[in-house]
Amino acid sequence: MVQYSETRLDASFAALSDATRRGVLEQLGRGDASITQLAGQFRMTLTGMKKHIGLLERAALVTTEKAGRVRTCRLGVRALEEEAAWIGRHRELWNARFDALDKIVEQLKSKEKADARRTKR
Amino acid sequence: MVQYSETRLDASFAALSDATRRGVLEQLGRGDASITQLAGQFRMTLTGMKKHIGLLERAALVTTEKAGRVRTCRLGVRALEEEAAWIGRHRELWNARFDALDKIVEQLKSKEKADARRTKR
DNA sequence: GCTATACTGAACCATTAGGTTCAGTACGTA
DNA sequence: TACGTACTGAACCTAATGGTTCAGTATAGC
Structure with a gap:
């Protein structure tokens, strides 16, 4: 029988409970984006968007990678x-x-x- | 095209983000229950369980009905x-x-x- | 009518969410 | 090397969660 990680589900359903974050997921579905790009698109400060990305990352719904100054966000593989x-x-x-x-x-x-x-x- | 109510999704994903509430849904899937029964099963005060039920109800994942002293909880129809x-x-x-x-x-x-x-x- | 049961509501507490601002740090480029 | 860009982190604010206790209110049954 499959064992579901309770905390993982907690984190990901919580992540999905915010319209901004669902929007971010939708956007990342169309292509990778930097934090600055996402912040601009959702009319929010960089810091604010970074917090959202942090939650999405904790839920393993997105992964990020930093190259130079830019942190690029993409959908998690098993999202x-x-x-x-x-x-x-x-x-x-x-x-x-x-x-x-x-x-x-x-x-x-x-x-x-x-x-x-x-x-x- | 189908129009999704953002706030409805907000509420229901938030409701699903708690292990206790997912447990309650699972339990209600096996049959209706009173708040007292659920509170006992999840080792929680009546008041605490009532709050959870309130959130689930707001998300339209459960409905409740009071008969006499007892409020019976059941799964929402389009859950x-x-x-x-x-x-x-x-x-x-x-x-x-x-x-x-x-x-x-x-x-x-x-x-x-x-x-x-x-x-x- | 009395008593126990089942819920309801207010008040409180600690933690987290969802934002902000402000002050760095690190990197790319002229 | 200097400047602008992109992020990072701390601190703060307000509101909501996830619980509790305590004090009602309403109802079922003796």
């Missing part, structure tokens, strides 16, 4: 694998449960109709 | 649909990008080999 897995696993379980509930509701409904017919007579 | 959609959409985009990068790397590699052969002569 969103575990997160998708967690959500997928639970959706399956829950959908199964919702289906079961639907069936019960259906049964109740048809039973109701039957009862109604019986009382009419 | 995790949007979240899965967001992650899914981005994984597709990113995988496409990673594939493209792979190709480029491949091309560089074969070019390198060709160059090596050429210099040997």
Whole structure:
């Protein structure tokens, strides 16, 4: 059975909970970028953007590399694998449960109709 | 095109970023539960659990209903649909990008080999 | 009606998030 | 070597988290 690292999931879902950071991920999906570029694009100070990048990095959703003065940010290689897995696993379980509930509701409904017919007579 | 509510995603990813709340969701997947039951199971005060439930409710991941003294919690009906959609959409985009990068790397590699052969002569 | 149960709300505490400013440090280039 | 660019780090601010305790309020059951 797959073992999910709780803290890793904590960090990455937290990272995804901010619109700016989701935007950054979207942007990095279109190509690597420096911190200055990202800061400019999201109208934010360098320092502010660096904090966001720090969180994304901690969650292993992006990696960075410094060449000269410039730190280049790119998507993490296994970005969103575990997160998708967690959500997928639970959706399956829950959908199964919702289906079961639907069936019960259906049964109740048809039973109701039957009862109604019986009382009419 | 589907319009994603930014704040809804904010709330639900934030809700998922805590191991206790993920546990609660898992538990509710197995059946409805009262706040007292959940608090007992996760070794927490009623008040503490109620806060978690509040966050999950705000994210529309669970719904609650009070009957008499007891508030019963159950999974939200469309739980995790949007979240899965967001992650899914981005994984597709990113995988496409990673594939493209792979190709480029491949091309560089074969070019390198060709160059090596050429210099040997 | 009394009592125990189940929740609710306010107040508090420590930590973190999401920003800022300001003062460096390090690197590229003229 | 001097200057501008790109980042880094510390310090600060406000708001939110993740908990707690304590003091209600409402309801089920004897």
